[in-house]
Amino acid sequence: MTPEELVERLGPRFDDISLAHGEVTVVTTRERLVEQLVALKGDPELGFDFLADVSGTDWPDRDLRFWVAYHLYSIEGKHRLRLKVGVPENDVHVPTITEVFPGADFLEREVYDMLGVEFDGHPDMRRILLPEDWDGHPHRKDEELGGVRTQYKGGAFIPPIDQRLHK
Amino acid sequence: MIINMGPQHPATHGVLRLVLELDGETVVSVKPIIGYLHTGIEKNCEYRSWMQAIAYVTRADYLSPLFNELAYCLGVERLLGIDAPPRAQALRVMLTELNRIASHLVYVATTGMELGAVSVMLYGFRERERILEIFEMITGLRMNHAFIRIGGLAMDLPEGVEEKIRDFLEVMPRRLDEYEKLLSHNPIWVERNLGVGYLAPERAIELSTTGPVLRASGIAKDVRKDEPYCGFEQYDFDVVTRTDSDCYARYEVRMEEMRQSMRIVGQALDSLPGGPVMVEDPKFKWPARLKVGPDGIGNSEEYVEHILGGSMEALIHHFKMVTEGVAVPAGEVYQAVESPRGELGLYVVSDGGYRPYRVHVRDPSFVNLQSFRDQVVGQMVSDVIAIGAALDPVMGGVDR
Numbered sequence: 293m294t295p296e297e298l299v300e301r302l303g304p305r306f307d308d309i310s311l312a313h314g315e316v317t318v319v320t321t322r323e324r325l326v327e328q329l330v331a332l333k334g335d336p337e338l339g340f341d342f343l344a345d346v347s348g349t350d351w352p353d354r355d356l357r358f359w360v361a362y363h364l365y366s367i368e369g370k371h372r373l374r375l376k377v378g379v380p381e382n383d384v385h386v387p388t389i390t391e392v393f394p395g396a397d398f399l400e401r402e403v404y405d406m407l408g409v410e411f412d413g414h415p416d417m418r419r420i421l422l423p424e425d426w427d428g429h430p431h432r433k434d435e436e437l438g439g440v441r442t443q444y445k446g447g448a449f450i451p452p453i454d455q456r457l458h459k
Numbered sequence: 460m461i462i463n464m465g466p467q468h469p470a471t472h473g474v475l476r477l478v479l480e481l482d483g484e485t486v487v488s489v490k491p492i493i494g495y496l497h498t499g500i501e502k503n504c505e506y507r508s509w510m511q512a513i514a515y516v517t518r519a520d521y522l523s524p525l526f527n528e529l530a531y532c533l534g535v536e537r538l539l540g541i542d543a544p545p546r547a548q549a550l551r552v553m554l555t556e557l558n559r560i561a562s563h564l565v566y567v568a569t570t571g572m573e574l575g576a577v578s579v580m581l582y583g584f585r586e587r588e589r590i591l592e593i594f595e596m597i598t599g600l601r602m603n604h605a606f607i608r609i610g611g612l613a614m615d616l617p618e619g620v621e622e623k624i625r626d627f628l629e630v631m632p633r634r635l636d637e638y639e640k641l642l643s644h645n646p647i648w649v650e651r652n653l654g655v656g657y658l659a660p661e662r663a664i665e666l667s668t669t670g671p672v673l674r675a676s677g678i679a680k681d682v683r684k685d686e687p688y689c690g691f692e693q694y695d696f697d698v699v700t701r702t703d704s705d706c707y708a709r710y711e712v713r714m715e716e717m718r719q720s721m722r723i724v725g726q727a728l729d730s731l732p733g734g735p736v737m738v739e740d741p742k743f744k745w746p747a748r749l750k751v752g753p754d755g756i757g758n759s760e761e762y763v764e765h766i767l768g769g770s771m772e773a774l775i776h777h778f779k780m781v782t783e784g785v786a787v788p789a790g791e792v793y794q795a796v797e798s799p800r801g802e803l804g805l806y807v808v809s810d811g812g813y814r815p816y817r818v819h820v821r822d823p824s825f826v827n828l829q830s831f832r833d834q835v836v837g838q839m840v841s842d843v844i845a846i847g848a849a850l851d852p853v854m855g856g857v858d859r
Contacts, residue, residue, distance in 0.1 A: 312790055312791075313537045313538065313790060313792050314537075315791075315792060315793060317791075341664060342664055342667060342680075343667050344667065344793070344795070344802060344804055344821060345793065345804050345806060345819070345821035347806050347817075347819035347821070349808055349816070349817045350817075361791075361806065363793050363804065363806070363821070367664065367678065367680055370685045370686065372793070374791075374793060393665065393667065394665050394666055394829075395665060395666045395667025395668075395826060395829060396667075397829055398825060398826065398828065398829050399667075399821075399826065402825075406501075419494075420493065420494065421493065421494035421497045421858055421859075422494060422497065423494070430499065430502055431501065431502060431817075437499070437502055437503065437505070437506050
């Protein structure tokens, strides 16, 4: 299915649908996320049976600060769809989609680890890449690159350029 | 009994740690623990110019660096609305397919070593060395090349490399036959791979596995065929599938894929178009003329002479392009390429600035690792090694 056909098919189902760079993006809400994924997966013509990716982005200036993007793919129809969900800063929770796509397990854990978005109902919601006692979520825009305390005596990673003291 | 395997275990493919619960010799549960190689590549990209980020993403999956570069550059090119010239596209195909052979050779070599076929390890690395020599001639580096650039390639092929590639294409099929003679009917190899690590096709899709693991379960998903990039539709090759869904099928898929990759490399060499390898538009084109030196790619002396002694405008332009770079229009793309381990996707987000706003690497090793539990539970502990080897995870890609 071409992206244009996809927009036509999905238009009635989503209020916010856009086509850019040959990719279809739809925006949905946390409340309707799982229900819509089940529908997209079950629709015989769309057949989005493969979850390619889950990732998160931090936009501190927006009303909904965190955005989780789900990239779906149809093995039969060879078309892709991006589904995005916004999450406010004061309630960083999204329902898990591991019931629909078990392959979301590690990917959701990575988003939690890096951005602090919690996936409710996930079977094992722990950090995945960073140590379990790590403070903070490094992909948030207010976390600086570098200057992070390390376990070495008196050690810290080199601070970012604009924070270095040039003596 | 709970035993800990790794992270420093010779048979866990890098720093992968597995916590296994055993009942006698049978695995009851497994917990992969990862992150030992996390280097913050995605975060680092946000603090560099669009061009500099290439040198970061290339280090994610270190056995297939050119694929990382390619996916990133294709994504940024789509955001910019530019296309690399035909010669660059064909060379990208050729380089990445050579890289695929090199990566699969490491799979054969390390799996051989882990299952006790040490001579295969030596042979695999010997042939890989030939590919790395070709890469060194072209890019100046054996790994982490940062050679594929936004808008094309860093430079054209050097003299004499085509013969070297043709030599390789002539020798390699015989070597592959040799490996198969050593392995395919070897009782130990067959015993340890055949029927081990079964993953049902439906389950493989559910768990989002890709690459040889998915194709060994009979599903012909290959980004090169399904969503061709860099002109892959012009090349004649087959998507290799098997239906046994076990470690032996994955071995067969990878061996056959190396032959297919050689077909593609041959076709790319035969039909190599002429012309530039970088877009001509000075707004996007990397200003420097580069040259391979003893320690990798550097500016050529003539170019340094030109900007420092010849032209003030060229110096200003060079300075602007190198320090500030290019502003990429706001938007987001997900660019998938078929890496040796499966679908490598780069989700690149721009806010219109001179630096990436967000770069997310969907690494196939990371996602494929989820299928570990399904394959090993109920199996013998010795099968854990064979299953891990057949998944072929690269921890640099898993942890990023």
